[in-house]
Each structure stands twice: as C-alpha cells, then as structure tokens.
Amino acid sequence: MNRHATHALRVLPAVALAAAAALAPAAQAAAPASPVRPAAGPLAARLLAAGPYERGPDPTEASITAERGPFAIEKIDVPAGSGAGFNKGTIYAPTDRSQGTFGAIAVSPGFLSAQALIDWYGPRLASQGFVVMTLETNSLLDVPAARGEQLLAALDYMTGKSKAKDRIDASRLAVMGHSMGGGGTLEAANKRASLRAAVPLAPWDTDYDWKNVKAPTMIMGADNDQIAPADSMAEKYYGSLTAVPEKAYLELKNAGHLAFNSPNTTIAKYAIAWMKRFVDEDARYERFLCPEPSPDAAIAQYEGTCPTG
Numbered sequence: 001m002n003r004h005a006t007h008a009l010r011v012l013p014a015v016a017l018a019a020a021a022a023l024a025p026a027a028q029a030a031a032p033a034s035p036v037r038p039a040a041g042p043l044a045a046r047l048l049a050a051g052p053y054e055r056g057p058d059p060t061e062a063s064i065t066a067e068r069g070p071f072a073i074e075k076i077d078v079p080a081g082s083g084a085g086f087n088k089g090t091i092y093a094p095t096d097r098s099q100g101t102f103g104a105i106a107v108s109p110g111f112l113s114a115q116a117l118i119d120w121y122g123p124r125l126a127s128q129g130f131v132v133m134t135l136e137t138n139s140l141l142d143v144p145a146a147r148g149e150q151l152l153a154a155l156d157y158m159t160g161k162s163k164a165k166d167r168i169d170a171s172r173l174a175v176m177g178h179s180m181g182g183g184g185t186l187e188a189a190n191k192r193a194s195l196r197a198a199v200p201l202a203p204w205d206t207d208y209d210w211k212n213v214k215a216p217t218m219i220m221g222a223d224n225d226q227i228a229p230a231d232s233m234a235e236k237y238y239g240s241l242t243a244v245p246e247k248a249y250l251e252l253k254n255a256g257h258l259a260f261n262s263p264n265t266t267i268a269k270y271a272i273a274w275m276k277r278f279v280d281e282d283a284r285y286e287r288f289l290c291p292e293p294s295p296d297a298a299i300a301q302y303e304g305t306c307p308t309g
Helices: 003-023 044-048 061-065 121-126 144-160 180-191 234-240 257-261 265-278 283-288
Strands: 073-078 088-094 102-108 130-136 168-178 197-201 217-222 247-252 299-304
Touching: 061 265, 073 121, 088 121, 102 121, 102 144, 102 180, 121 130, 121 265, 130 144, 144 168, 144 180, 168 180, 168 265, 180 197, 180 217, 197 265, 217 234, 217 257, 217 265, 234 247, 247 265, 265 283
Parallel strands: 102 130, 102 168, 168 197, 197 217, 217 247
Antiparallel strands: 073 088, 088 130, 247 299
C-alpha cells in the first residue's frame, strides 16, 4: 500500500465523523444556454437522430444544473431485509409512466458514512429521468469490494423486486459512489461488464488495476483531497482504464474529500451528463462533455476521450 493510502487509512475515521457537517450547502444555479445538437462528424447521422431512450425535454445549462430536473419523483423506502446482499436504502423514481422505462443507478456512501451523506444524489438524478437507489451499507466499515457487491445487489433488487421495477429498463444500469463507495463503484464495474456507466467520486481502493472495466467511466477527484489524494488515486485509476470505450477525469478546484457529500452544481452537472449520454444513449447531452470543458473556477483539471469523438 502506498504512502497516500496509508495516510488515508489513518485519517478516514476522523474525517468521516465530521462529514455530517457537510450536508447543508445548497447548489448554485448557472445561467441558461440554448440547447444544440452535436456538431457534424463521422457519427453525425446517428447522433442527430433521436434515440429510443431519450427522456425529457432538450437540455440546457439551466436545466442540467438545476436542483430538480423536469420529472416529478416519488420517494420509496427500502427497509432492511427487502432484498439479498444489501442493507437498506431509498429509491427515488419518476412518476411519469408515459415515456417508457428509465435507466437505474445505485449509489454507495463512503467509509464510516451513512446514506444521508449521499442522499442528495437520489432526487437530483431521479428528477432528470432515472430510477435511483441510495444505499445504507451493511457496515460502516465495509471495504470497497463489499460495497461493490452491495451496489450490484441493489441493482438486482431494483429490477427484480422493488416497487419501481416496472419503471426500470434492466438493460440500462449504472453505479456511483463516494470514497470507498467510489472504490466500490469500480469494483462493481469490474465485476459486471454489462453496466452502462460508472461514476466513482473521490474513489478510494487499494486495487489500482482496472483494465477489465468495460463501462464508460467518469472519475471525479478533488485537488485538496487528503483522504483519497487525486494524484495517487483518482488519476491513477483513470489511467488504468484501458479497455473502456469512453472515459473522463474531472478534478474539482479548491475542494476536499467531503465536497461530494453536499449538493454541488459541478458534480451534478457532469454526473447527469455522463449518465444521460451512456445509460440513455442521449446524444443531446454530448455538448456538455465534448469539447471537453476547460479549467475554470470550479474545475482544476479535465481530460477524457470526448464521447464519440
């Protein structure tokens, strides 16, 4: 284990106990922009045609950065014992059944972190047209591999037994998580090649070999992260994704490890765009990912394959 990982193991408990204080900040709204379709190119004919999984109106900068998207949603409690392989959680699902089924996303918290710290992703993503389940892990001490298993078990429950199962397209599933939950996201994608997308957030894992991951993956890190240092974890994991068809790395500016536990416009915008582009095959969201965003007040670094580019 490298020196960064050793340091992280020492400080994770103390930081996690303080994490509850990070729940309050509200997301910032961005100025609206007119929606445009992807520019012409080798794949223009396919991209310009409306895909079968497009859900909701044409996106704008304002709509993708809003605290709530265009879909009304309901909250469904998932008590302990509801399904095998995971503890409990909460499902957020669009109530609109007129547009067909939706893709589904399971989200895991990090080490010593309760579901409450990642709960904001539920309504934020679901209101954009996904069925989302945020998890309470089996143990606050679960390692990334265990969290990966729980993410997959949650997806199986969502598609097989949940009250929202009739609203889910079981062929369009994705995973997401923070810290060791981010490591669990990579573990889940490594184990299940059929996943459509993965978004690890400040991932922490002792495994650095992700060459077998096949799902389009966007890894996010933070430039001031002392728990899962971006240069020795998030960036290294990104570099090891050699088999994915598409990948991206986004590093938040002036942000630490706990930035992912509070509503954040930049995190939400790019997670939504990535999930829309690859879970829904919705080319309308390509413009938020390609050309690649430049560093600014919120982004320290961004690199990627530029979807379909």
